[in-house]
Amino acid sequence: MHGLMMHGELTITTILRHAMRWHPGSEIVSRRTDGAIHRINYADLGRRIHKLANALARLGVKPGDRVATLAWNGWRHVEAYYAVSCMGAVCHTLNPRLFADQLGYIVNHAEDTVLLFDVTFAKLVEKLAPSWPTVRHYVALADAGAPPACDLPGLLNYEDLIAGESEDFAWPDLDERTACSLCYTSGTTGNPKGVLFDHRSQVIHALSVSGGDWLCLRQRDSVLPVVPMFHACAWGLPYAGLMNGVKLVMPGHGLDGPNLCELIDAEKVTLLAGVPTVWLEMLRHLKATGGRLDSVERLMVGGAAAPRSMIQTLEEEYDVRVVHGWGMTELSPVGTLSVPKAHMQDWPAEKRYAVQGLQGRPLYGVDMRIVDADGRELPHDGTAAGALQVRGPWVAGGYYRGDNPESFTADGWFNTGDVAAIDAEGFLRLTDRTKDVIKSGGEWISSIEIENVAVSHPAVQEAACIAITHSKWGERPLLVVVPKAGAAVDKADLLAFFEGKVAKWWIPDDVAVVEELPHTATGKLYKLGLRERFRDFVLPTDAN
């Protein structure tokens, strides 16, 4: 028997309508590319979204078409998010930090028909445009009459494009399963894979992350997403923000300490969100200038593990509560947030920081399990490490065009590619990537833990641990290190350094000293390249 409640499709259109109708005066404050500040309230933003939808329809954008953006966080990018999704098309956010050949691949794979871009990226777009036959229109996100100096076929100016359009648009009644946006993950193996979000997944994600334990979004908040809108929808903040009527403070292209601190002070920012490197840079600037974070209450950090010292400094010296989390584009992106439980509130600070430094516990909406090589679920004892799998209403069930089907299990879970342990309180601790873990005699060795020990040696600048084929054990670890400037690494000394720090059988079988390690476009260690380089390496322990 069905209930008798209204259905009420969970669409991004309902967020836009709620924002315009109940928070018309709430603001979006943006740093323009020329450094000036731009302000607009939700009511005016909504009218411009209607104009943009009319303009895109005039350009021939149809339901399901992919409309790409290559832009920083700013009001026009928010307008594009809503106009494209609410008209039933798909907003495809391109990451300008990718290699040019990856961007070339992605636009063709997505078959984008329109590209809206910040003038910062004009030269990049000009270079790639000839390789993008599906893109019919290029739109520069610039002031009226201020086209960028670049040579693009049929280049349009955003403000000129929308100027004459009607402020009304009859949004279609969309099924909540309709695709709303597309974002490619920049994996370290193979081609980027597209995650095709739907309206329902984005709305449920925004509702859940707004909760008291998580982002705790309130209308009176001033929220500064440093995390870019081309990076997993800025962790959902453009949706959760408008849903709750907050002031959104958009930093544009200036993600440096001085720019952020000026915005924080001027706009009395209460919530920050971004990756650890941004906050380390901000803390350096604050220390150098004696600046404060008086208005800031919470700081969300993700994308990489937050150093414990950063959590401690923010709390003890700046009175800012750090919400450390873990997610993936495939998770919309929030999976876990490391918020201490009731009985941990009175723990000694050191012990509590250790908990906050973990990846965290899942929000309602995310379920997780860790499994061994045979797919058997492992216990939540904080020690057993296995392949991390996730499911829930905002988790990808497949990649665009059916790429990489092996990432999805037959019983409905997404294979994250991470190796993790979960403790009795439900806190997740990532230990490795599945493809990087070293499988020695049927047991797993965490490459990350080996690397962490290695970089704590005084002579080591950077380290990578990879698996080398071994005739007896299947795989054994090889440690590859870059010495510190002026220092020399002694193999025997370095291997002896591991004694007592890891299990005896985890100690690498050999050490290779190199001048530098390969990295990806986004700065991650590129282990695939390293494995190729050492493909024919024979370990001294291998009798064959």
Added chain:
Amino acid sequence: MHGLMMHGELTITTILRHAMRWHPGSEIVSRRTDGAIHRINYADLGRRIHKLANALARLGVKPGDRVATLAWNGWRHVEAYYAVSCMGAVCHTLNPRLFADQLGYIVNHAEDTVLLFDVTFAKLVEKLAPSWPTVRHYVALADAGAPPACDLPGLLNYEDLIAGESEDFAWPDLDERTACSLCYTSGTTGNPKGVLFDHRSQVIHALSVSGGDWLCLRQRDSVLPVVPMFHACAWGLPYAGLMNGVKLVMPGHGLDGPNLCELIDAEKVTLLAGVPTVWLEMLRHLKATGGRLDSVERLMVGGAAAPRSMIQTLEEEYDVRVVHGWGMTELSPVGTLSVPKAHMQDWPAEKRYAVQGLQGRPLYGVDMRIVDADGRELPHDGTAAGALQVRGPWVAGGYYRGDNPESFTADGWFNTGDVAAIDAEGFLRLTDRTKDVIKSGGEWISSIEIENVAVSHPAVQEAACIAITHSKWGERPLLVVVPKAGAAVDKADLLAFFEGKVAKWWIPDDVAVVEELPHTATGKLYKLGLRERFRDFVLPTDAN
């Protein structure tokens, strides 16, 4: 084009699984009927829910069957909520405060097959059971071997019933539109009407009310719902609570000041939820004893308008933030919550309390409009008052068995039966009930505002204003008053008292003095009865 995210049905089963898996140690603390305290954690509660589902299946409960409860807030009632809904049956909460003939009607209208009841209600159930032919099993919510002294056919004991059952239950994969619970509204006109909630509506409601501006639920919260579980699902707290892993503190039948204050202190309650009368009684007790509310951060009040003095006292003397709201069973029940916006934070306290005393602004998920007699939408100017209509994913789209179809508009809105104004900031202010408003010459007169003026007259104890048919104006107001003990009401003096306080044409045409006014079972003024009594009354102003 559809997105490629997992669907993930939004069912109450997913809340239960999340609670058991990620918050096994969180507690439900209950006041037993014998006054003692009972504690159970989510893991053990979950196992008992599985046992109860097995027991109910053994009793023959099938998907869609209605299983009724007549119980206070306590752990066994929570078990019933989850077991019944997650097995695909419908948990029908009965309100013991209704008149016996209403309870008789409701159980037969719902065709309940099983009734679980607290022993407090044994005599009531014994009396009504002969009139309930569909109820096949009566289950007393009592300790093993402690049956209540009553004469019921096939009376079962809850603990004996579940004792031998398995701790595993294979929950069915439910469509999220499946009905999960049923609650009848006790209107002042006609028979009670059934609201049939579904899993989806309850989950979305629980997600939304958990948000930072609203209940702001965090795992470390200790939540005391004084609002009964038979009253619109205790405002969704049994769902939102387990979703967030909070400690739930269940007061049982003792809703008096001493009991509540003892629980608040012992369990370090951070969030309270209940109707104004409960808090007024609690404040009286605190004043008399010098008690404090040190652990309490937030107090949610709804069900009736909260007096401004109560909001002020709680904030200024007890440092408790009041979240005042408005809702209806048909809204699951939360519609609006009166949380000041950013620019109101620094307002003088008096002005801010006035805002907090309004019914509030809608959460994401609720849309509202006010319309005039012709169905035209009225402006949000704080003055124009019209019929309040609501829509959204947790709003009823119809009543059980199709009762009262006139409550639902052709274009998809629910007619609340309230008359309201909405201001430019989106704050709702209820001015009357649609059926009580006086329609004079095409304009509306608020009966409530007339009554508010009348009771501020020193000689008036209680007042009711009703419409009397008028040959020229259609309707004109008649004021019916009960004088204070020992006081005399002079008609001309009382009418003169209105001068300058309301528009001249709002002043009643006559005053009738009575000894008492009729009330409903839940204590509301019963204007229908009053209108019947004065049906043939002729106003002195009516020439005909």
